Amino acid sequence: MLSIKDLSVSINGKTILDGFNLEVKAGEVHAIMGPNGTGKSTLASVIAGRDMFDVDRGEITYRGQNLFDMAPEIRAREGIFLGFQYPVEIPGVSMASFMRTAINEKRKHLGLEPMSGAEFLKLMEEKKKLVEIQSKLTNRSVNEGFSGGEKKKNEIFQMALLEPRLAILDETDSGLDIDALKVVANGVNKLRSPENATIIITHYQRLLDFIIPDYVHVLFDGRIVKSGDKSLALELESKGYEWVKKEANMAAAH
Amino acid sequence: MEDKNNDILEEVTGSEYKYGFYTDVEMEQAPKGLTEDTIRFISAKKNEPEFMLDIRLKAFRHWQTLKEPRWAHVQYPPIDYQDIIYFSAPVKKPKLESLNEVDPELLETFEKLGIPLEEQKMLAGVAVDAVMDSVSVATTFRSTLAEKGVIFCSFSEAVREYPELIKKYMGTVVPYTDNFFAALNTAVFSDGSFVFIPKGVKCPLELSTYFRINAANTGQFERTLIVAEEGSYVSYMEGCTAPIRDENQLHAAIVEIIAHKDAEVKYSTVQNWWPGDKEGKGGVYNFVTKRGICEGENSKISWTQVETGSAITWKYPSLILRGDNSTGEFYSVAVTNNHQQADTGTKMIHLGKNTRSTIISKGISAGFSNNSYRGLVKTTRKAENARNFSQCDSLLLGDKCGAHTFPYIEVGNRSSIVEHEATTSKISEDQLFYCLQRGIDMESAIGLIVNGYAKEVLSKLPMEFAVEAQKLLSISLEGSVG
Numbered sequence: 001m002l003s004i005k006d007l008s009v010s011i012n013g014k015t016i017l018d019g020f021n022l023e024v025k026a027g028e029v030h031a032i033m034g035p036n037g038t039g040k041s042t043l044a045s046v047i048a049g050r051d052m053f054d055v056d057r058g059e060i061t062y063r064g065q066n067l068f069d070m071a072p073e074i075r076a077r078e079g080i081f082l083g084f085q086y087p088v089e090i091p092g093v094s095m096a097s098f099m100r101t102a103i104n105e106k107r108k109h110l111g112l113e114p115m116s117g118a119e120f121l122k123l124m125e126e127k128k129k130l131v132e133i134q135s136k137l138t139n140r141s142v143n144e145g146f147s148g149g150e151k152k153k154n155e156i157f158q159m160a161l162l163e164p165r166l167a168i169l170d171e172t173d174s175g176l177d178i179d180a181l182k183v184v185a186n187g188v189n190k191l192r193s194p195e196n197a198t199i200i201i202t203h204y205q206r207l208l209d210f211i212i213p214d215y216v217h218v219l220f221d222g223r224i225v226k227s228g229d230k231s232l233a234l235e236l237e238s239k240g241y242e243w244v245k246k247e248a249n250m251a252a253a254h
Numbered sequence: 255m256e257d258k259n260n261d262i263l264e265e266v267t268g269s270e271y272k273y274g275f276y277t278d279v280e281m282e283q284a285p286k287g288l289t290e291d292t293i294r295f296i297s298a299k300k301n302e303p304e305f306m307l308d309i310r311l312k313a314f315r316h317w318q319t320l321k322e323p324r325w326a327h328v329q330y331p332p333i334d335y336q337d338i339i340y341f342s343a344p345v346k347k348p349k350l351e352s353l354n355e356v357d358p359e360l361l362e363t364f365e366k367l368g369i370p371l372e373e374q375k376m377l378a379g380v381a382v383d384a385v386m387d388s389v390s391v392a393t394t395f396r397s398t399l400a401e402k403g404v405i406f407c408s409f410s411e412a413v414r415e416y417p418e419l420i421k422k423y424m425g426t427v428v429p430y431t432d433n434f435f436a437a438l439n440t441a442v443f444s445d446g447s448f449v450f451i452p453k454g455v456k457c458p459l460e461l462s463t464y465f466r467i468n469a470a471n472t473g474q475f476e477r478t479l480i481v482a483e484e485g486s487y488v489s490y491m492e493g494c495t496a497p498i499r500d501e502n503q504l505h506a507a508i509v510e511i512i513a514h515k516d517a518e519v520k521y522s523t524v525q526n527w528w529p530g531d532k533e534g535k536g537g538v539y540n541f542v543t544k545r546g547i548c549e550g551e552n553s554k555i556s557w558t559q560v561e562t563g564s565a566i567t568w569k570y571p572s573l574i575l576r577g578d579n580s581t582g583e584f585y586s587v588a589v590t591n592n593h594q595q596a597d598t599g600t601k602m603i604h605l606g607k608n609t610r611s612t613i614i615s616k617g618i619s620a621g622f623s624n625n626s627y628r629g630l631v632k633t634t635r636k637a638e639n640a641r642n643f644s645q646c647d648s649l650l651l652g653d654k655c656g657a658h659t660f661p662y663i664e665v666g667n668r669s670s671i672v673e674h675e676a677t678t679s680k681i682s683e684d685q686l687f688y689c690l691q692r693g694i695d696m697e698s699a700i701g702l703i704v705n706g707y708a709k710e711v712l713s714k715l716p717m718e719f720a721v722e723a724q725k726l727l728s729i730s731l732e733g734s735v736g
Contacts (some may be wrong), residue, residue: 048691052683076693084691088684092706101702102692109693141706158692 001026001197002047002166008222009039009057010044016042020058020220024166027194031208031233032201034219035241040201041085041220044170047058048082049075062166076102077109079165079196083155083172090142095154095172096124098142099161106162149180156187162190168199173207185210205233218244261526282341290314292399293441296341300410303417313430313440320434326597327626327658328566330539338504340442340475404457404488405450409477412448414473419450423481427510427545435506435541435568439475443508446477451486451517458641460716462491469665476507482517484550489520491719505564506541515550515577522715524723526730527563532621534593537565544571545601548580548609556583557600558714560723562730565594569630571678572601574636575609582611587723589704589730590623590655599629599660603642613644616708619655620731626658633670640670646691648678649707651700651731701728 002024009017016039024030046053047060049072060067067075068180090098103123104114115123128135132152143151152172159167171183188198188211200211208230209214216232217224220241225248226232236244297307348576399406405416413420417433430440451457482488505527513519521544530537540563546555557571573582584600602611611631619625625648633640648657651679663672681703689699705712705724712720 048687051431053501071695072687072690073693076691082691084688086684088682088688090685090688090703090706092432092709093702098689098692101694101698105695105698107549162692196339 001063002199003061003063005059007046007060008055008056009042009051009129010056011042015056016053016222017046018221020223022217022224024197024199026165026197029192029198029200029211029213029216031213031216032199032219032224033203033205033216033233035245036203038219039222040203040219041170044082044085044168044199044201047075047168048072048080071106074164077106079163081159081162081164081167083152083159083167083169085171087143087146087151087155087173089142089144089146093142095138095140095142096120098159099124099158102158103161123161127157130190131157131160133157148175149177152176153180153183153187156184160187160191163196165196166199167191168201169197170201171203172200173202173204181207182210205237208233220244220248256600276408283339286337286339287441287526288314288338288340292340293388296442296444299341300413302410302413304575305417305421306413309425310441310443313437314442316430317434317437317441320437322434325629326568327624327660328568328595328597330566330587333504333539341444347514350455359491360728366680382601385520398458402455403452404455405448406461407448408448409443409448409479410692412479416448416450419481420448420479423510423512424479425510427512427547428508428543433543436543439477439506439735440509441477443477446479446507448478449488449490451482451488455481455483457488458488460491460572461491462493466675474503474505474507476505478507478509480509480511480519480521480546482511482513484521485516486513486514489522489716491522491524491716493524493526493719493722503538504541505538507543509542509544509546509571511546511555513546513548513550513553513555513580516552517550518554519546520556520569520716521546522713522719523557523559523561524719524726525561525563525567526726528565529590529592529594530565530577532592534565537594538563539566540564542569544569545574546572546582546657547574548577548582548606550577550580552579553577554581554583555729556585556714558583558585558711559587559598560708560711560715560726561588561596561598562726564596567594567596567598569598570600572603572630574603574605575611575640576605577689578606579610580606580632581609583714584611584613584615585714586615587618587708587727588616588625588627588677589618589727590620590625591597591730592621592623594621594623596624597626599627601630601640602632603630604637604642606635607636607638607640609637609640611642613642614710615644615646617646617648617657617710618650618704618707618727618731619648619657620643620653622654624656626660628660628662630662630664631672631674632664632666633672634666637667638669640667640672642670642672644672646674646676647707648676650680651702652680661684697728700731704728704731 004020004022007017007020032040100120105112123139137150137154143154146154173181185207212230216228216230218226226244284292293310297310311483428436430437449461480490511519511521517669527538527540550554555573571584575582587599588596590596602615613629615627617625617627619731627646631642631644646659650657657678659676661674665672683705686699708727712723715723
């Protein structure tokens with residue numbers, strides 16, 4: 001589904017990703033972990049198409065297509081979803097009209113008729129239940145006055161509505177209490193299927209207690225320095241990132 | 255991102271005015287220029303009674319002593335008032351029995367504008383008095399209104415049919431001595447609408463009038479008078495678009511509203527006149543005097559306006575709150591793009607006790623435009639317990655436009671409470687990217703964000719007007735990015 005080869009990315013001349021490689025297949029859940037400032041969020045932004053970065057080298061293919069040929073909104077309509085670390089507020093725009101616009105843009109792109117108001121409301125009710133979001137949140141403006149936890153839940157709710165092929169969750173667990181964390185994890189698990197894939201970007205392993213990843217990668221200095229299964233996350237938890245850093249430095253020295 | 259934004263900003267300026275087309279209807283017009291003869295010509299063309307000609311001439315003589323005001327935060331070359339045609343009317347067919355007899359090309363124009371003159375409006379329960387250039391060409395639903403005693407007709411007709419009402423009310427809120435443009439309008443006004451709601455009547459329909467400026471070099475001088483008698487209610491809507499012309503078109507309208515005891519008038523405007531091209535060439539000069547008076551106790555008048563057009567806007571729909579416990583409201587969205595300049599706002603003059611006013615102004619500037627809010631809140635010595643709340647927000651798209659606020663507050667009474675809030679913001683890249691990431695393209699994203707920003711005002715518009723206004727906001731800002 002997603003293939004990233006030798007990707008190097010910089011911002012204002014400062015290299016952030018440097019020779020990054022990743023293969024994600026349908027049905028898989030990948031966790032990307034790493035200390036702060038190693039390029040985790042940059043990776044998410046580059047895949048989603050934020051244009052504040054310079055891609056210096058490498059390629060990304062998404063379902064056989066060159067991702068860099070696709071505008072950000074096209075990537076979204078083709079099924080790439082980014083759950084934002086800091087979801088932004090859009091005052092005065094109701095969640096319902098925002099999401100209905102999004103869904104209908106996607107449907108138009110896929111050559112489908114726009115969804116009627118009644119159909120949309122039904123879908124919204126259905127997905128609300130799925131991700132256990134309170135109905136009052138969807139009556140409000142996009143993220144306006146939402147608490148940190150509500151914003152994150154709202155990201156999962158949007159993901160449920162858009163049914164992405166590839167979901168990237170950028171630090172969705174940060175700032176969540178354990179109950180909110182469970183709600184988020186529950187939503188992600190329910191949406192998991194053999195057809196879609198998820199990339200979870202996180203600093204801590206606690207989210208991975210609830211969403212079991214197929215692969216865990218450790219990002220350090222702009223590239224993946226270690227990959228493994230769920231147990232790697234636990235090992236990181238106990239040994240800390242220093243351990244990986246040391247290994248990475250030793251590897252670099254050889 | 256910056257470069258890209260600038261590219262997109264350039265793109266906006268390239269987009270053509272959507273409603274720019276020109277209708278070729280046989281015209282009958284006055285010669286260029288303004289003299290007493292022009293005024294006599296206009297008055298004669300309209301078969302006016304003597305008293306109206308007298309008012310026009312008085313106003314003209316007064317106008318000649320006045321200088322064009324230049325205090326607004328707008329810039330434009332001098333207007334040659336002798337180079338303007340002051341009267342033009344589509345040539346009248348002998349009496350129109352039905353719409354079928356209306357010039358088909360005229361109907362086509364309304365069609366293009368998406369104004370469903372007959373069927374659709376009837377279904378929607380809206381009576382339409384359509385003004386093309388200066389003369390009313392069709393009026394519907396007269397009988398429904400007549401049953402209730404509501405008068406809704408063209409101003410010229412009112413002058414002929416209801417001279418007593420015109421004599422009693424015309425010029426009582428905006429006298430010709432009020433300002434330069436008011437004097438000019440009174441001298442040369444072409445046509446407009448007259449609304450009279452008798453005592454205790456709730457007008458059963460939303461009244462709407464579509465104004466249109468057509469014909470090169472023709473000034474448009476509309477005059478609207480709305481009188482709501484005791485305990486009555488009316489909602490009046492005015493919407494405008496104009497075709498592309500190369501020369502600037504002068505527009506100086508007057509709207510007067512009188513609300514008696516316990517009466518309520520809601521006046522909504524969607525204004526989309528041609529703003530000029532991307533270089534700032536052409537476009538309508540809109541110098542309007544709109545004022546209402548809450549004459550009686552517990553009366554209420556609200557102005558709601560969505561202003562997206564005109565090269566220059568000079569417009570301050572104001573209210574005089576004379577009756578005790580009367581209420582005034584002003585809700586405004588003003589959009590400027592390219593080289594448009596708008597200086598708009600309101601005046602709330604509190605004279606009566608316990609009078610209340612609310613001002614919500616949302617300015618949106620893009621391109622190289624300048625958008626100013628200018629407002630006066632005044633409470634007089636006798637206006638005990640007067641209250642005002644003002645909120646003036648500005649939204650900037652791009653870094654080449656300007657937003658300005660000129661609030662004036664004059665408090666003449668210790669019991670007054672006057673509040674003023676103001677904010678200035680930009681559409682952030684984070685907001686735009688958030689929309690893009692959900693599959694919503696840049697244009698729609700801006701439309702969505704801007705409509706969200708203006709929601710508080712749009713929600714005050716009558717339903718069908720609100721939908722039009724939302725579309726208009728998106729169209730007006732096509733391509734602009736903050």
